[in-house]
Amino acid sequence: MDGIRIGTSGWSYDHWDGILYPPGTPTARRRDVYVSEFDTVELNASFYRWPRAATFASWQRNLPPGFMMTVKAPRGLTHAKRLYAPEAWVERMRTALHELGDKRGPLLIQTHPAHERDDARLAHVLDALNDACPWLDVAVELRHESWHVPDVWRLLESRGASYVVMSGAHLRCHLVATAPLVYLRWHGPSHDHLYAGSYSDQDLAWWADRIREWRSGGHWVAGYFNNDGHGFAVHNARRLRSLL
Numbered sequence: 001m002d003g004i005r006i007g008t009s010g011w012s013y014d015h016w017d018g019i020l021y022p023p024g025t026p027t028a029r030r031r032d033v034y035v036s037e038f039d040t041v042e043l044n045a046s047f048y049r050w051p052r053a054a055t056f057a058s059w060q061r062n063l064p065p066g067f068m069m070t071v072k073a074p075r076g077l078t079h080a081k082r083l084y085a086p087e088a089w090v091e092r093m094r095t096a097l098h099e100l101g102d103k104r105g106p107l108l109i110q111t112h113p114a115h116e117r118d119d120a121r122l123a124h125v126l127d128a129l130n131d132a133c134p135w136l137d138v139a140v141e142l143r144h145e146s147w148h149v150p151d152v153w154r155l156l157e158s159r160g161a162s163y164v165v166m167s168g169a170h171l172r173c174h175l176v177a178t179a180p181l182v183y184l185r186w187h188g189p190s191h192d193h194l195y196a197g198s199y200s201d202q203d204l205a206w207w208a209d210r211i212r213e214w215r216s217g218g219h220w221v222a223g224y225f226n227n228d229g230h231g232f233a234v235h236n237a238r239r240l241r242s243l244l
Contacts, residue, residue: 003215005040005068005105006241008233009185009226019231038237040068040105042185042224047072047110050092056099063103070105070139070222071097077125079112086125094132106137106162106181106222117146119155126159139164139183139222148172167207168194168226175210182214184223186236198232201239208243 011034017023021033034041045051059069077089097104109125122140129138140156141164142148156163156178163178168187171194189203190196199207211221223240225233 001241001244003220004211004244005220005222006237006244007038007040007042007224008034008228008237009042009224010044010228011035011038011041013228015229016231016234020234035064035067039066040070040222040224042070042072042108042226044072047075047078050074050076051096053096053099056096060099060101060103067103068105068222069100069103070108070224071100072108072110078110079115082112082115083109083118083121083125086128090125090128090132093129097133097136104136106139106183107133108139108141108164108183110141110164111143111147113143116144117149117152119152122152123155123159126156126161130159137162137179137181139181141166141185143171145172148174153178169196170194177214177217177219180219182211182219182221184211184221186223186225186227186233188227188232195227195229197227198230199227199236199239204236204240204243208240211244 012027012030017025021030025033074089077083077086097107126138129136139162153163153176160179162181162183163176164183164185165173165175166185166187167173169190169192171187187194188196189199214221225236227233
C-alpha cells in the first residue's frame with residue numbers, strides 16, 4: 001500500500017496467542033511473527049520506560065527492510081511534567097531515535113487527559129524537537145477537549161507536526177490534517193470504554209474511504225489499532241489492510 005502504513009499499538013501480548021502468533025510461540029519470537037505480517041508498529045513500551053540507545057540500534061539491525069517503527073514519547077515528559085522543561089528528554093530521544101535510522105517512523109506525543117490547552121508549552125516542545133531532530137516526524141495526540149480548536153491546528157501546522165486523529169470512547173474525532181503525515185489511532189468503537197470492542201466492516205470501510213481521500217490530497221498515512229483485547233486490533237488491522 002503505497003503511502004499507507006497500518007499496524008497495531010504494540011506487538012507482544014499474551015492474549016494474541018493463537019490469534020497472531022501460532023499457539024505456544026515463545027515471547028522472544030513474537031516480534032518475528034508480527035513483522036512477517038505487518039510493516040509498521042507503534043512502540044508503546046517507550047511510554048513506560050524509555051529504552052537505551054543500544055536497544056534502538058538493535059531494532060535497526062534486526063527489523064526487516066522497509067519496516068517502520070513509530071515510538072511513543074515517555075510519560076516522564078508528557079504526563080509527569082506535562083511537557084514542561086523538555087530539553088533533557090529531547091536530547092535522550094534524539095540520541096535514541098537517531099539509532100533507528102531507516103526504520104524510524106514518527107514520534108508520538110500523547111498528552112495527559114487532564115492537561116488543558118497550553119499553546120506556549122506545546123510550541124516550546126515542538127520547537128525543541130525541530131531544532132534537535134529536524135529529520136523527525138512528530139505527531140501529537142491531544143486528549144483534553146480544550147485543545148481541539150483551529151488555533152491549535154494552525155500551531156501544529158506551523159511546526160510541521162501532525163494532529164492525531166482519534167477514534168475511541170469520549171475522545172474528539174476531527175478529520176484534520178496539519179502536516180504531510182496523517183496519523184490515526186483507533187482506540188476501539190465502544191462509546192463507553194476505551195480499548196474495547198471490534199470495529200465492524202462498515203466502520204472500517206468508512207475509514208478506508210477517509211484514508212483514500214487523504215492519499216488523493218497528497219498526504220501519507222500511518223494508523224494503529226489500540227483495541228488489543230481479544231486480538232481485536234489484529235483482526236481490525238488485517239481487515240482494513242485488505243480493504244485498502
